[in-house]
Amino acid sequence: MTAYDTVLFDSDGVLVEPPAAETQAEATRDAFRAVGIEDVDRRSLEDVVNGVTVERLHEICTTYDLEPDVFWQAREHHDERSQFEQFDAGARDRYADVAAIEDLEQPRGVVSNNHHSTIEFVLDAFDLASLFDTYYGRPKTIESLELKKPNPHYLECALEDLDGETALYVGDSESDVIAAERAGIDSAFVRRAHCSEASLSSAPTYEVETLHEVVEIAAE
Incomplete structure (x- = not known):
């Protein structure tokens, strides 16, 4: 036994x-751009990429005057898309x-x-x-x-x-x-x-x- x-x-x-850190960062930049934010500070970007908490996510969205659900939907979409592209490309x-x-x-x-x-x-x-x-x-x-x-x-x-x-x-x-x-x-x-x-x-x-x-x- x-x-x-x-x-x-x-x-x-x-x-x-695992996904490359830069791939995850670029997908997160794409998510911010999708909701109208072209310039995001480094700390906010890194926090979203590196295991953001619910509380921190709400803080970031408040800073950029974003609806959390709208931003998170964009983030998850672009993060998943980037992963599929990396797999399909053999990366x-x-x-x-x-x-x-x-x-x-x-x-x-x-x-x-x-x-x-x-x-x-x-x-x-x-x-x-x-x-x-x-x-x-x-x-x-x-x-x-x-x-x-x-x-x-x-x-x-x-x-x-x-x-x-x-x-x-x-x-x-x-x-x-x-x-x-x-x-x-x-x-x-x-x-x-x-x-x-x-x-x-x-x-x-x-x-x-x-x-x-x-x-x-x-x-x-």
């Missing part, structure tokens, strides 16, 4: 390469070791802070849908920001779908590790190239370099 009855994975940085790809997931015996799921529709796109574009039994991204709403990891909400939704009790969550960020802790499950931190030097204040259950190691852990 294996130690885990369920294995969950983050998407960006685990299954597929972002799936990691080669994703094929190892086929060897897992447990039910599997994807839980991401990215848009739910973007996760659907990724699973379809890279022929990954057959590897997973459930998947969760967030809806493109302001309210969804409060449910992003490290909030364990979507992890718990996936665990409920799969009747998971002794689960392992595979991620590439500290928020993934904390979300797993809050959901009461173990975590595996994958040190990909983009996070090879990351310092974690919360220790994961495992640190690995490839998904092949995750499969070995899950088989024990």
